Amino acid sequence: MASFKPTKIQVYPKLGEKVTQDTLYWKNYKAPVQIKEFGAVTHIDFSPVAPHNFAVTAFTRVCWHLFVHIYGPFSQEPVKTFTRFKDTAYSGRFRSDGQLLVAGCEDSVVRLFDVGGKVALRMFRGHTKAVHVTDFTSDRYQILTGSDDYTCRLWDIPNSTELNTYQEHTDYIRCGVTSKLNRDLFITGSYDHTLKLFDARVDRSVMTMDHGQPVESLLLYPSEGLLVSAGGRYVKVWDLLKGGQPLVSLKNHHKTVTSLCLSTNGQRLLSASLDRHVKVYNTTNYKVVHNFDYAASILSLALAPDDESIVVGMTNSILSIKHRKSPEESKEISGQQRRRPSYRVFVKGKNYVPKQDDYLVSKPVKQHLAKYDKQLKKFNVSKALDTALETWTRHRKPEITVAVIKELDRRGTLNNALAGRDEQGLSQLLNFLIGNLVDPRFAPVLVTAAEMILDIYHSVIGQSPVVDRQLLRLQELLEREIDYQQDLLEVLGMLDTMFASALPRKEVPCSGASRSNGLAQGEASTSRAQLQAT
């Protein structure tokens, strides 16, 4: 007597992204902390020294958040706020020792703050328009600024004097970065589509690259051999050592890319865009390995050292901070799962090892069957279908419902199971069909079931408004699907024509010999060798 074989639930390939090392890494963040700022968050900068505070530039102020490892109200509230701005502040940046902070302003004045103080230490006046770019040079004594007056300037901090002015760009300068290795080199990007590499030792730019779009953000690799620029929908990588040769052009966003950021180990590149996505690229092959979704268009993005947190500023003036889960935390969750009481009950006494003189009474292993399988075993087909159509199964595991319908069809009893339902049962069934009929994984099974339902219940159409409405919806759904399929076929046809014309035609050698003298030979014994005559 063979045991009952349970209904086979088809395992469908998971739709959507695959689980990779990257997704595991980038998903390992807690739920974001959301802080409402006073305006759009235009810039975020992390302090290079611990505790890694970060400066957030939003509207008229530069806030300064404390980054902490422990949860607490600290990260929710700004540690320090600089408010001495007459207009919108831009680009608050820390010096490499974390002691000084520089910020540009809409009113063309550049202010330098001490992290401990409140009043600006220095004010650099000279620009005629808003300053969007500020940065410290690597020797820590100079400041680079870029402005909407098409100029970028170098300032000396101790004397608060202007050292040099470069007037090469022909549009607003909206991004710039200084070299961390050489105190004289800096790069600026402008809305005139160009990137320019300047050397403070000469009076003009030494290298110009054309990005093709207004440049929004710049990033230098730690090695400073590669430069990444973002502008328009494109992210481009340039090889500086080869004289600014373009290396890769990435087009993974569908709106302007606003901000760039590199993970701490330099293996991953992050780009944020107005299309509300942050994409993570692998820097060896420049493939997108992960994607974050946010609620609003993203203006700024920063990653804490060791990727401990991702901070994103958005146009709806919300600052979103995601902290990485600590290792204990992630472990705790899995530990909790293992300690479920049902499992403990299940293994109770099962792990007992019999001693040498114990008498062993063997008991047949009980086969556990799902409820619908038990009903199928008893040939209660209608009940089995009811079980499979229960709300939870229907919504969460439609594949089980479909598998049961398929099994009933195989047994030739689907008609019996579908028949004899009241209004509620029928509308439940139709709801399921409307939800899953066009799913290509389920379509072959459900189309059969839908045909049967229509055959069985066509006499009662018009008696229940609920069922009629659902039938109309089903009809609409099918019409839409047919149109959609037709469109797809047309596209396929077009593609075929294109491929056929694009591929070169290859001549396959065809033996003429076999054609010419196939039937002439009667016997195998005489036909050898003579056949070579072509």
Add this chain to the structure above:
Amino acid sequence: MVEHGDIRVVHRGGSKINFRKPVITNDSRFLLCASGESVKVFSTSTEECIHDLRGHTDLVTGVLIKPSNHLQAFSCSADGTVRLWDFTDGILIKVRLLPSIVVCPLFQLVAVHLPQSGDQLVEARELSAVLTGISSNPAATVFGRGGEYIASANGLQLEVYFFKKQKAYRFSLKEDNKKGGKNTFTCVACHPNDDCIATGHEDGKIRLWRNFNHKKEYTYSTLHWHHSAVSSLSTNLLSGGIESVLVQWRYNQENQRDFLPRLGAAITHIAVSPDGALYCTSHSDNKITIIQSCVKVSAVIQGLVKGESVGTDLMIDPRSKSLVLNGKPGHLQFYSLQRDKLLYNLDIVQQEYIHESGLQQFEVVKAAFDASGNWLATVEERKQKGAELELNLKLWAFDEQTQSFVLNTTISAPHEAQITGMCFSHATDSQTTMLVSTSKDGHFKAWQLAAQSQTDADEGPSWSCDFVGAYHGLVPECCSFSADGSLLAVSFQEVVTVWSPASWELLTTLSQPPKAIRNLCFGRLSCSKYLLGTTDSNLLCCWNLLTCSLEWSTSMDVSLLLADPLSENMAAFCCQAGLFVFKPSEPRPLFSQKAVCSGMVTRAVFAPREEMLESCEESSQWLNRSQLYFLTQYMVNNTNRSAVKEKKSLVIDDSVAMTPFYLLLGKHRQQQQGGDDPQSGVSAERTPLPQGSVAIKELLQTPAHVLPSTSFLCSMFVQSLLISVTDSREESKHAEEEMESEKEEEDSEEEIESSRTRPEQQAAVGGGEAAESAAPAMTKAQVRELRRVKKLDHSWLAGLLDS
């Protein structure tokens, strides 16, 4: 006298064991069942076949234990004899010939008086007709209450005949088709000690008849559980049908029943042991289940299952060397050819089988093994009326721990239409395994084992599609990989396309109009440059792949083309069951025979031998490495009987155990018989020399009491040690050498080695020599031996041979 090159077809088994009701012996230890032309005795506890009672020349139609002696059994056969056997020893005791009955359209039940006689062959002459017009089904006729009466049912009529009163009563039922009910009788059973007859009906009802010794006052009660025809009833009121559920009814408490569900296939017969401790049911899938009376299955005897069609060709499992074909619905059976026993069934579909007639089930239609036996690919399909074809391609990996195949990948809907062919790449050394499937949707697909991805390490490697190929929208039929796996040939109707599996380039096309290609096959080993194909227009073509041209073709109606995996040989079956064995490189066939069997050969396979034979016969050499098995389908007594047959060379070496005694004596027998005609005698001798020296060693270790006389052995033994230079010298030396003691044996070992190599060289050279060396295999040593033997006195041996 053995004829040379006589290759004969041997029935190897696979016959039905569910044809008639099996019989359990009184002590419940043995089970007797009719199986083709023999009666098989099985042990009920170990499931092993203990004896095979052979003797009948036609289908055995019934087995019965002799009531007076429960160690003997009768069997009757369609050849018109009744035989009495001692089944514990497997000995035939008596044969009774029944006079041939004039063929009449109605079956008659006749009483046969068995004369008491001491002779083994007895002809029974006294026949008396008891009932006329009975059903041909033996289940519809039964003796009741210790032989007081006999009940027989046919159609809608039940007839009871009382022997004492010599009176028959007839009871008829109305034909009732109103509620789908059919009252036709299907089977009858009688209560062993009560006047009660149970009858089974077409609509699943069981009727219990009482008071049937009155014409008018008979009564019956009805029991109903089965949903379709009751195919079998037994005295203990056990019933079974197509539902494959054994139902045990309680007599007089009919609403209480015990069930034994899911027995595997429709129940055809139910038998009960005389003491009632064991039941056994035979099933439509050639299976006998032995059930203890507490409704528990204790043993299963499974024969070769043959479904409606052998969709999967016959295959040989490279690991177990067993024959593989589809058996039970949704299963693949592994059948041992050596032991004529089913090894196991592999559940391919893994679904609950619903026993209902008219239901479309999943069938295994294609299967393929890769060369090492690590992978098995199966295709199952289900075609429902008005619905799409359901196709599944499954790939199974061999699991070393469980020693069975484990499902690795399921590909649902691999093609849009039926799969016509499937084969694995043969290359054993390459790292990647490849499977090619061709389908009626006009594509062929290559499937490859995908490398394990890094992240989901818990899942092993799985199969995925590597390439989809098509050729001018034609339908591909056959596919074949070359021996090294570097070429793939796919036939598209009348065009053969050759592809490179490495780059998926179309290398060349070969065509032989005007008809479609039927079979496609690459040559092996030294003939691997040839591609052979057969077409519907009765043409066998051989293409040379080096020149891409037709090498030869011949007009031949080939229905089946096979390649021996171990040699270059190819076998072709013609439509009239003719068999040709040839090498693609040679013009003449190695072997040909017309009509190897009656009927058409539908499937065949080469199975490798366990040990290589050393036959030097040219016409039977092709059977040295492998045996050819084929499956036929012919009609006997309106029953489809399937049989696996084997082509086997009729060499004495095959049938007799190779003992040293045999080596010496067997040789003599041949020589003696061939004494009159030296030519044939010489060529008859084919005892291989290398085995002779092994035998000599054995001879010295064999106990003396089993050996022939020393004087007889001594001369031959010494002669076998001799190395001859010329015949004359040898003659003169002869006397001296006979005197040599056995001490010198060690010294001459090496010399034997050298002499052993010589005949082979001579055989190679002597191919074209004249009549004198007609048997080139015969060495000088053998000639000398022959002469010696002629001189010896064999009179004592002649008496031995005659007896």
